[in-house]
Amino acid sequence: MKKLYLPVLAGVPLIMVLGNSMLIPVLPAMKKALGISSFQAGLIITLFSVPAGLAIPCTGFFADRFGRRAVLLPALALYALGGLAAGCSAIIAGKEAFLFILLSRALQGIGAAGTAPVAMTLAGDLFGGAARSRALGFLEAANGVGKIMSPILGAAIGLFGWFYPFFVFPILVLPVLLAILFLIPEPPTRRQVPGLKQYWLTLGAVLRQKGRSLGGIFFAGATALLVLFGLLFFLSEYLETAFRAGGTHKGLLLAVPVFFMCVAAYLTGWAIKRRLNLMPFVVVTGLLLITGALLSLIFCCGTVPFFTAVSVAGVGTGLTLPCLNTLVTSSVGPNARGIVTALYGGVRFWGVAVGPPLFGFLLSYSRGAAFAVAGTLTGLAALATLLFVRGSVIANPLRAP
Numbered sequence: 001m002k003k004l005y006l007p008v009l010a011g012v013p014l015i016m017v018l019g020n021s022m023l024i025p026v027l028p029a030m031k032k033a034l035g036i037s038s039f040q041a042g043l044i045i046t047l048f049s050v051p052a053g054l055a056i057p058c059t060g061f062f063a064d065r066f067g068r069r070a071v072l073l074p075a076l077a078l079y080a081l082g083g084l085a086a087g088c089s090a091i092i093a094g095k096e097a098f099l100f101i102l103l104s105r106a107l108q109g110i111g112a113a114g115t116a117p118v119a120m121t122l123a124g125d126l127f128g129g130a131a132r133s134r135a136l137g138f139l140e141a142a143n144g145v146g147k148i149m150s151p152i153l154g155a156a157i158g159l160f161g162w163f164y165p166f167f168v169f170p171i172l173v174l175p176v177l178l179a180i181l182f183l184i185p186e187p188p189t190r191r192q193v194p195g196l197k198q199y200w201l202t203l204g205a206v207l208r209q210k211g212r213s214l215g216g217i218f219f220a221g222a223t224a225l226l227v228l229f230g231l232l233f234f235l236s237e238y239l240e241t242a243f244r245a246g247g248t249h250k251g252l253l254l255a256v257p258v259f260f261m262c263v264a265a266y267l268t269g270w271a272i273k274r275r276l277n278l279m280p281f282v283v284v285t286g287l288l289l290i291t292g293a294l295l296s297l298i299f300c301c302g303t304v305p306f307f308t309a310v311s312v313a314g315v316g317t318g319l320t321l322p323c324l325n326t327l328v329t330s331s332v333g334p335n336a337r338g339i340v341t342a343l344y345g346g347v348r349f350w351g352v353a354v355g356p357p358l359f360g361f362l363l364s365y366s367r368g369a370a371f372a373v374a375g376t377l378t379g380l381a382a383l384a385t386l387l388f389v390r391g392s393v394i395a396n397p398l399r400a401p
Contacts, residue, residue, distance in 0.1 A: 004183050005126055006135055010142035011176040012072070012119035017143050018172070019079070019112050020045050020229065020352060021150035021258075022165050024236050025251050026158035033162055034098045042356050045229075047102045048109040049353030053346045055113035060121075060342020063114070068122040069186050075114025076177045082108025083169025090163035108169070109349075116143070117345030121337050124329035125187035136329065137269005137322040144262025144318065148255045151232075155251030203339055210331055216388035218344055220283055221324045222351035223381040224317050227290060227374050230355035231257065231313060234363065234370065243303075256307055257314035264318025272323060276330060276391030279323040283389070286319030287382035294375035298368045327389070 023030075023044060031041040063071045082104050089100035120139060127135040157164045207214070232254060239250050264286075272279060293313035300306045328344045329337060362370035 002126075004179075006123070006138055008176070008179045008183055009119045009123055009126075009135075010139055011179065012076070013116040013139050013143040014146035014149075015076075015169075015172050015176060016079070016112050016116040017146035018150045018153070018168065019048055019108060021147050021232070022154035022168065024232055025151050025155040025254065026162045026165060027236065028240070029158060029162040034095055036098055038360060039357070040098070042233075042360055043102060044105060045233075045356050046353050048105045048112065049349045051106045051109035052113045053349035053353060055110045056117055056342045056346035056349060057339065058342075059114040059118060060339035060345075063118050063121060063342070064337070064339055067186050068118055068125065069180065069184065071114045072118045072122070073177060073181060075111045075118065076173050076180070078111030079108055079115060080111075080170035080173035080177075082106075082111055083166045083173075087163050087166030090166065104166075113342075113345075113349075117342050120325060120329065120345070121341045122184070122187070124337055124341070132329065133272055133322075133326045134269055136325040137266060137272070140269060140318075140322045140325055141262050141266035143321075144258055144265050147258035148262055151254035151258075152248060152251035155254075156248050159247055206332055206340060212388045213390050214328070214331060214340070214344075216384045217324050217327055218347045220287060220320065220381045220385050220389075221344060222347040223377050224287070224290070224320050224324075225348045225351035226355040226358070227294065227313070227378055228257075228261070228317055228355070229352045230359035230370070230374060231294075231310070233356035233359050234367075235310070237363075257310045257317075260311045260314035261318040261321075264315045265322050266318075268319050269322040269326075272326070276327065279327055279391055280385055280389040282323045283320050283385050284382045286316040286323075287378050287385065289313070289316030289319065291316075291375045291378040291382065294371045294378065297371045327391070 027041045027044065030036075030044065031038065034040075059071050059075065085107065086101045086104035089097045089104055093100055116139075120136065123135045123139055124132060153168065154165050157168060235254055235257075236250075239253050243253070268282065272282060290313050293309045293316065296309045297306070300309050324344075328341055332340050359370050359374070362373055
């Protein structure tokens with residue numbers, strides 16, 4: 001039975017990542033159909049990610065207090081309901097559906113807050129030692145597979161109508177929800193969770209003793225996701241203008257950097273295992289690869305150099321994220337793992353929320369400005385990781401608050 005835990009849990013981040021990535025290819029069609037501006041179209045992404053980022057700390061507390069499944073199952077249902085509501089709004093309200101879609105996306109984002117971060121926490125509970133690193137690498141790879149599938153799936157389904165991708169969410173969520181309900185047990189280690197006051201005292205102790213390392217990890221994770229989704233946002237427009245790509249062809253090209261991220265994430269999770277002291281250096285390497293790729297995109301003009309740079313950025317992201325996941329889940333015991341993992345998931349969502357509008361704003365000045373700023377951010381994240389993140393600090397047992 002335990003062999004099924006990981007494939008079932010991997011379905012959660014795979015589905016969750018569709019929440020934004022699947023809609024990116026249909027944003028131009030959505031903008032035209034609803035008569036909205038590029039900024040308003042970007043709100044379709046932002047109004048999903050911001051509520052998710054705000055709600056994640058609460059879901060972390062509830063996951064520690066009431067159980068992982070008690071949060072994960074209703075969150076999946078809410079995520080599916082938000083997608084269904086957005087699709088129905090588009091059919092019923094037509095061109096007046098924009099506000100209803102935004103409200104549905106906010107509802108969906110609140111549901112998303114209790115999905116992938118709680119699944120990552122649950123994997124941290126169910127697996128230990130080297131198996132935990134492999135499991136978290138597998139989940140990050142599943143996240144990457146979702147990112148590969150989503151632009152292709154979104155572009156293909158969008159050929160029938162820009163609102164059809166919204167209906168994919170409930171269709172895919174239902175089997176995963178049922179599999180978790182019947183196959184994944186609740187970890188028994190959380191039955192003696194302290195009260196709210198002691199809970200926040202424990203979190204305070206975590207931040208005092210490991211705050212510098214966790215701060216560097218959070219900054220690196222948010223920056224990596226900001227750049228990834230900013231880059232995908234740029235590619236969605238650029239592929240149409242520079243390469244005349246549309247439909248599934250555009251979806252396949254959007255999947256290129258994410259494919260390399262997925263492969264790198266899986267191999268990193270398999271290779272790094274429990275080497276916590278080595279992980280910060282792998283993160284720095286990944287961030288420097290992203291930095292170099294972004295800066296080279298300022299000057300790349302040819303097709304091969306352009307997609308080589310984009311692919312290198314994907315590899316760098318794949319090196320970075322599995323190590324950050326393992327460092328976060330290894331920083332505390334099971335009684336506080338939910339809130340710490342949730343806070344990390346929250347800053348990742350904020351990175352996703354900020355990336356597209358930031359890139360859109362900078363691209364209004366120049367492509368060079370966008371990639372120079374993004375490269376500077378990843379360079380700073382690499383420096384922060386090098387200076388502040390210590391595997392030995394993460395591995396130290398937490399002293400009583």
